[in-house]
Amino acid sequence: QVELxxxxxxxxxxxxxxxxxxxxxxxxxxxxxxxxxxxxxGAERExxxxxxxxxxxxxxxxxxxGRFTISRDNAKNTxxxxxxxxxxxxxxxxxxxxxxxxxxxxxxxxxxYHFWGQGxxxxxxx
Numbered sequence: 001q002v003e004l005x006x007x008x009x010x011x012x013x014x015x016x017x018x019x020x021x022x023x024x025x026x027x028x029x030x031x032x033x034x035x036x037x038x039x040x041x042g043a044e045r046e047x048x049x050x051x052x053x054x055x056x057x058x059x060x061x062x063x064x065x066g067r068f069t070i071s072r073d074n075a076k077n078t079x080x081x082x083x084x085x086x087x088x089x090x091x092x093x094x095x096x097x098x099x100x101x102x103x104x105x106x107x108x109x110x111x112x113y114h115f116w117g118q119g120x121x122x123x124x125x126x
Contacts, residue, residue, distance in 0.1 A: 007021050010121075019082050022079045023078050
């Protein structure tokens with residue numbers, strides 16, 4: 001079992017920045033690829049970013065590429081999502097998740113993640 005707890009969300013003006021954190025406990029963090037997903041109001045959960053456990057390769061959705069950065073520190077059992085140049089359309093509940101997969105086509109799919117956090121709210125005002 002892996003427990004994940006997100007933090008760092010909040011209300012921010014468009015153009016601002018946030019840094020989301022996800023602290024894990026339980027099984028060996030370094031054995032899991034980590035992903036961030038988000039669920040906008042009234043919409044389905046969507047892939048945002050992922051970082052593989054094997055080689056540290058990062059993947060991003062087209063909508064966030066260049067603005068979001070995923071990183072991890074295996075010693076701290078933590079993965080971060082740095083969000084810059086926030087837009088109102090970034091408003092969502094952000095979830096981190098852990099997966100045993102490490103390929104792009106797996107890591108963009110919610111079904112390939114085995115453990116999920118409870119989410120942290122990000123609200124971007126225009």
